Amino acid sequence: MPTVADLGGSARHLLAGSGLPVDLGALVVRMQVADSRMQDEFLHCYAFHRVAGPDEVADFTFGLAKVGMLRPMGRLLLDGRPWRDDFRWKYGWGMFEWGLHIAVARRAAFALVLHAAVVVRDGRALVLPARSGSGKSTLCAVLVGSGWEFYSDEFLVVARSPEGLRILPLRQSLALKGASCPVAEPYFPRDAWSGSWPHERRGFVRYARPPRSTPTPSASPGWILLPRYEAGAPTSLTPVPRREAFLALGPHTFTYHWRGADGFRDAAALVRGSACATLVSGSADEQVAAVDEWTRGS
Amino acid sequence: MDSRELRTGPGWLVALAEPSAVAAFTPPAWTEALWSWRRAGVAGWIATAIPDGALVAAPPGAIRQVETARRQAAFDRSRTLITCAHLERALAESGVASVVLKGASHILAGRRPGSGRLMDDVDLLVHPDALDTAAAALRAGGWRSRPEMVPNEETLRRQLSHQLPERYHPGLQRTLDLHVGLLGPAGASRAAVDALLSASEPAGGGTLRVPAPADAVVVAAAHLDRTLDTGAALRDLLDVHLLVSEAGLAWEAVMDRAATLGLAGATQRALRLAHATLGTAFPDVTPRRLSPGAVTAWLPPPPTGDPAAVRIRRRWIEWWALRHSWRLRAAIGSRRLVARAGTWWEKRRAPRAG
Numbered sequence: 001m002p003t004v005a006d007l008g009g010s011a012r013h014l015l016a017g018s019g020l021p022v023d024l025g026a027l028v029v030r031m032q033v034a035d036s037r038m039q040d041e042f043l044h045c046y047a048f049h050r051v052a053g054p055d056e057v058a059d060f061t062f063g064l065a066k067v068g069m070l071r072p073m074g075r076l077l078l079d080g081r082p083w084r085d086d087f088r089w090k091y092g093w094g095m096f097e098w099g100l101h102i103a104v105a106r107r108a109a110f111a112l113v114l115h116a117a118v119v120v121r122d123g124r125a126l127v128l129p130a131r132s133g134s135g136k137s138t139l140c141a142v143l144v145g146s147g148w149e150f151y152s153d154e155f156l157v158v159a160r161s162p163e164g165l166r167i168l169p170l171r172q173s174l175a176l177k178g179a180s181c182p183v184a185e186p187y188f189p190r191d192a193w194s195g196s197w198p199h200e201r202r203g204f205v206r207y208a209r210p211p212r213s214t215p216t217p218s219a220s221p222g223w224i225l226l227p228r229y230e231a232g233a234p235t236s237l238t239p240v241p242r243r244e245a246f247l248a249l250g251p252h253t254f255t256y257h258w259r260g261a262d263g264f265r266d267a268a269a270l271v272r273g274s275a276c277a278t279l280v281s282g283s284a285d286e287q288v289a290a291v292d293e294w295t296r297g298s
Numbered sequence: 299m300d301s302r303e304l305r306t307g308p309g310w311l312v313a314l315a316e317p318s319a320v321a322a323f324t325p326p327a328w329t330e331a332l333w334s335w336r337r338a339g340v341a342g343w344i345a346t347a348i349p350d351g352a353l354v355a356a357p358p359g360a361i362r363q364v365e366t367a368r369r370q371a372a373f374d375r376s377r378t379l380i381t382c383a384h385l386e387r388a389l390a391e392s393g394v395a396s397v398v399l400k401g402a403s404h405i406l407a408g409r410r411p412g413s414g415r416l417m418d419d420v421d422l423l424v425h426p427d428a429l430d431t432a433a434a435a436l437r438a439g440g441w442r443s444r445p446e447m448v449p450n451e452e453t454l455r456r457q458l459s460h461q462l463p464e465r466y467h468p469g470l471q472r473t474l475d476l477h478v479g480l481l482g483p484a485g486a487s488r489a490a491v492d493a494l495l496s497a498s499e500p501a502g503g504g505t506l507r508v509p510a511p512a513d514a515v516v517v518a519a520a521h522l523d524r525t526l527d528t529g530a531a532l533r534d535l536l537d538v539h540l541l542v543s544e545a546g547l548a549w550e551a552v553m554d555r556a557a558t559l560g561l562a563g564a565t566q567r568a569l570r571l572a573h574a575t576l577g578t579a580f581p582d583v584t585p586r587r588l589s590p591g592a593v594t595a596w597l598p599p600p601p602t603g604d605p606a607a608v609r610i611r612r613r614w615i616e617w618w619a620l621r622h623s624w625r626l627r628a629a630i631g632s633r634r635l636v637a638r639a640g641t642w643w644e645k646r647r648a649p650r651a652g
Contacts, residue, residue, distance in 0.1 A: 021329075028359055030329065057328040057359030060336070079336040080598065109366040258369040 003212075005047040012039050019061055021052035025169030025215065026111065026157040027104060028052040032063030032077065033096070041093045041207075045173035045194055048212040060107045064096045078103050094197040094205050097175060101154050104170060105254040111159040111168065112259060112266040115252040118151035118167060119143045124222025125167040126295060127156050127274065129252045133202075135229025138180040141208060142284045143291065145187020150174070150210045151219070155254070158266050159218075165269050166218040173209055178202035183284050221273035223295055224249075227287075228280050235286035237279045237294050245276035307575065310334045311597070314536055315576045317344060320360075321352040328360040337598035338532035339416065342371035346414030371414040378405045379502070381420050381472045386504045388439025394428040396506060397498045399477060399517055400537075403508035407501040410540040419464065419473035425491055426478040429456075433476070441465040441474055451630065458626040460487060480520050480559060490559040497555075511545040512555040519568030520561050524619050531596050532575075538568050539576040549580040571596060 004011055004022065014020040016039070019030035033042050052058065063077035072089040075082055076099040083103070087095050105113050116129035117140035126148070130136040137153045144150040151169040159168055176184050177199050185193070194207040224245045225237075249267055256263040275298040281287045310331035313319045323331060335341040345367035353361055382402060389396055397403070399421040404412030424432040443452065444466055455462050460479030467474070479487035480494070494517075498507040509517055515538050522534035541547070549569060556565035572578040574588040575596065595611035620627070 027362070030333075055325050055357070057325045057332070057357045057363075059332070059359050059363055061333050079333050081337060107363065107366055109369040110362040258366075258373050260373075 001050050001053060003047065004043060004049050004051060007051060011043060011051075012036075015039050015042065019058070019063075021056065021058045022046060023050040023052050023056075024104070025151070025171050025217075026159070027059040027108065027170070028056050029100070029104075030058035030061040032061060032065075035064070035066050035092070038064055038092055038096065041194055042096075045097075045207050045209050047209060049171065060103065062100055062103050064092065064099075066092075076103075078106075090198055091200075092197070093194070093207070094199060097172060097207065100172060104155065108155075108157060109255045109258040111157045111255065112263050112270075113254040114156040114158070114249060114267075115154065115254065116156040117153045118156050118169070118219075119148035120151050120167075120169075120216065120219045120222075121148050121295065123216065123219055124295075125151065125156075125219040126223045126225060126291070127167075127221075127270075128225050128227055129156070129249055130227050131251075135180070135227050137175055137177075138183050138229065138284070139227050139279075139287055139291075141174050141176060141180075141184035142187050142288055144174065144210070145184070146288045146292075149213065149216065158270055160266070161218070165221065165266060165273065167221060168218050169215055171210055171215070173207040175205055175207055177205045181206050184208065187284075221270050222275070223298065224271065224274045224276045225291065225294075226276075226278045228278070229282065230280055231282045233280055233282045235279075235281040235283060235290050237277055237290045239275070239277045242271045242274075242276055245274070246271045308334070311575065313348075314340065314344060314532075315539070317347040318349055318352045320348055321355070323356070323360070325357050325359070328357060332360070332363050334598050337530075338536075339530045340533050340536055341367045342374070342414035342416040343411070343536065344414070346371055367416075368414070371416055374415065374417045375405055375412075377470075377472065378402050378415075378417050378420065381467075381470055381474075382406055382502060382506055383504070384439065384467065384470060385420070385422060385436075385474070386506050388441065389432065389435050390505060392428075392431050392435035394424055394432045394435065395495055396432065397423045397495060398501075398506055398508055399423050400521065403501070403514065404537070406506065407499070407508045409511075409514070410544045411537045419475055421475045421477060423477040423480075423491065423494070425495060426488060429462075429476075429478050433462075436465060436474070436476070440469060441467050450633075454629055454633070455626065458629060459623075480517065480561065481524060481564075487560060490561075493558050510555075511541055512547055512552050513559065515541045515547065515552050515568075516556045516559050516561050516565050519556070519565040522568050522571075523561075523564035524623070532598065535568065535572050535575055535596065538572040539578045542569075542572070542578050542580070546581065549583040549585070 011020055015031060015033045019032045021028055021030045033039050061079050065075045065077055066089060067073050067075050067086065073086040074089050074092050074095055075086050076084050076095065084099060114129055116127050117136045119126050119140060128136050128139060140153045150171060152171060153174045155170045157168040157170050159166055188208045192209045196204045196206050199205040226248050246268065277294060279287065279290060309319065309323060309327045313331065335344050345364045348364060353364060382398060398406055401415045401417050402420040405415055442465060443463055451463055460477055460481055462476045465474040465476060480490055481487060494509055494513050497510045497513055499510055501508040518534045518537040522531050525531050552565060552569065553562060556562045570585045570588055573585045574593045591608060591611055594608050595615060
C-alpha cells in the first residue's frame with residue numbers, strides 16, 4: 001500500500017479537499033489541512049505513514065483550518081465541527097498534533113487507552129506510563145533510535161482480540177519539547193526533524209518522523225516501566241510489585257470511564273502479563289543500556 | 299407515507315429511518331455515514347439502534363466506531379440519570395414544579411430518542427414566577443453560575459431570553475441550562491409554560507416531570523426552528539420522527555398542542571421536514587412534500603463544501619434563526635466590547651501607575 005510520500009502532489013490535493021485517510025495503526029484518520037505551510041509539516045512528519053485503501057473505513061475526520069484575516073487563528077475540526085477553542089496561528093502544528101491525540105482518545109472507546117509511550121521488540125511491548133514532563137517521550141525517542149519499534153509516544157491502546165489482549169500501535173510523530181530535543185537529536189537523522197513550534201510551558205516543541213519500517217500490526221504485553229528523569233541522578237532500574245504498577249496506571253487512563261468493568265479487567269490483564277519496574281536516570285545512554293539489560297532478562 | 303418509502307436520500311440518512319440498512323454499506327459509505335451522523339449529533343442513537351446482525355459483515359473500522367458510540371452513550375445515560383437524581387434532591391424542598399426538556403427528558407422517560415443519546419448538558423424548565431426559588435435551591439444543591447461573560451449577564455438574560463446563563467456542578471461535572479420559557483423573552487411564553495407544565499408527566503419515579511409526547515415534539519420543533527447550527531438540526535428532526543412514530547401521534551393532535559404553546563409555524567415546518575427527510579408517517583394527513591433543496595439545507599454539509607443553492611438556503615435558515623435572537627446577541631456583544639475596552643484601558647494605565 002502506498003505511503004503519504006508515494007502520493008506526491010495528490011496528497012496536498014486530498015488534504016485540502018475531501019481528506020487524506022492515514023493509517024495510524026489502531027485507527028484510520030481522514031486528515032484535512034488546507035494551509036500550505038501546515039501541509040508541508042504534515043507531509044514531512046507523516047511521509048512514511050500508510051495511506052488507507054478504498055476498502056477501509058476512516059474512523060473519524062480531523063482537520064486544521066486557518067480563520068481570521070487581521071489576526072489569524074487556528075481552528076481544529078473534528079468530524080467537520082469546530083472543536084476546542086481557537087488558538088493563535090503561531091501554535092498551528094503543535095496544536096494539530098495535540099488535538100489529534102485528544103481526538104483519538106475520544107474516538108477509541110472500543111479499547112483501553114492510557115497516556116503512555118509504547119515501543120516494541122520481538123512482538124512484546126514496553127509500556128512507559130508517566131506524567132507529562134517526566135521524560136517519557138525522550139526515553140521513547142532514544143529507544144526508537146536504538147532499534148526498538150515505535151508504537152506511540154503518547155497513547156497505549158489495548159484491545160481485545162480472539163488471540164487475547166493485544167497492544168495496537170498509534171503512530172503519530174514523536175513530540176520532543178524544550179530541553180528534551182538535544183537529548184533525542186543524536187538518535188534520529190537530521191532530516192527526520194520538523195521545524196520548531198512554540199510551546200507555552202516548555203518553550204518550543206519539535207517533531208521527529210518515525211523511521212520507515214513495516215510495522216507489526218499488534219504486540220503482546222511485555223514490560224511496564226515507570227520512568228522519571230532526574231538531571232545528574234545515577235541510573236537505577238528497580239522492579240516493583242504488579243499492584244503498584246496497576247495503581248500507577250490509574251491516573252493515565254483516557255477511556256476507563258466509558259469501558260467500565262471491561263476497562264478494569266483489561267488494565268488488570270495488562271499488568272498481569274507484564275514485568276514491572278521503575279527507572280530513575282539522568283542519562284539517555286544509560287537508560288537504553290538499563291532497559292536492554294532488564295528486558296532481555298525478564 | 300411510510301418510512302419504508304424513503305429510498306432516495308443518502309445511505310446514512312436512510313439508515314436513520316431504517317437502521318438495518320447499514321448491512322449494505324460499503325467502506326466509503328461507512329466513512330461518510332460516521333462523519334454525517336457525528337456531524338448531526340446522532341451517532342449514539344444510530345449505533346444503539348443498529349441490530350448486531352447488520353454488523354456481521356461490517357468492516358473493522360465501522361465496528362470499532364459503533365462500539366465506541368455505544369459505550370459513550372451508555373456512560374452518558376448513567377451520568378444523565380445521576381444528574382437528574384441530584385436535581386430532584388436539590389429542588390425537592392423548594393416545591394418548585396420543574397420539567398426536564400430535550401435529551402434528558404427522553405432518557406428519563408425511556409422514550410426512543412433517549413436511546414443512545416450523547417449528552418452535553420441537561421435542560422430544566424421552571425415557571426418564571428418560581429425562578430428565584432429554583433435558582434436558590436440549585437445554588438444550595440451545588441450548582442454554580444460560571445463567571446459572567448459580561449457585567450449583569452444574568453439580569454440581561456432574564457429580560458431578553460428564555461434561558462439563563464448555564465450552571466455547572468463541579469462534583470458531577472455537568473452543565474445545566476435553566477429555562478423559564480420555550481422561546482423569546484421570558485415573559486413572552488408565560489402561558490405556554492403554564493400549558494406545558496400542566497400537561498407534563500411524571501418520569502423516572504421521582505418528582506421531576508417530562509413534557510407530554512406531543513409537547514416534546516413541539517419543544518424539538520422549536521429548537522430546530524431557532525438553531526443556528528443547521529448541521530446539528532437533524533437531531534431535532536430525528537427526535538420529532540421518533541416521538542411521532544413511537545406514540546403514534548396524529549398531525550392534528552400535535553398541531554393543536556403547538557397552537558396552545560404558540561409554536562404552530564415552527565411545528566408545521568418541523569413536521570413537514572421530518573416527513574420529507576425521514577419519511578415520518580402520520581395516520582391522519584400526508585403533508586405536502588418539500589423541495590429537495592429545502593431538505594438538503596438542513597442536512598450536515600459535505601466535507602468538501604455545498605452546492606451554491608444549498609449554501610444560500612442554509613444562510614437563509616441561519617438568518618431566520620438569528621432574527622429571533624438579535625436583541626440578546628446585540629446586548630451581550632456590546633457589553634462584551636465595553637468590558638474589553640475597559641480591560642485594555644486598565645492595562646494601558648497600569649505601567650504609568652507603577
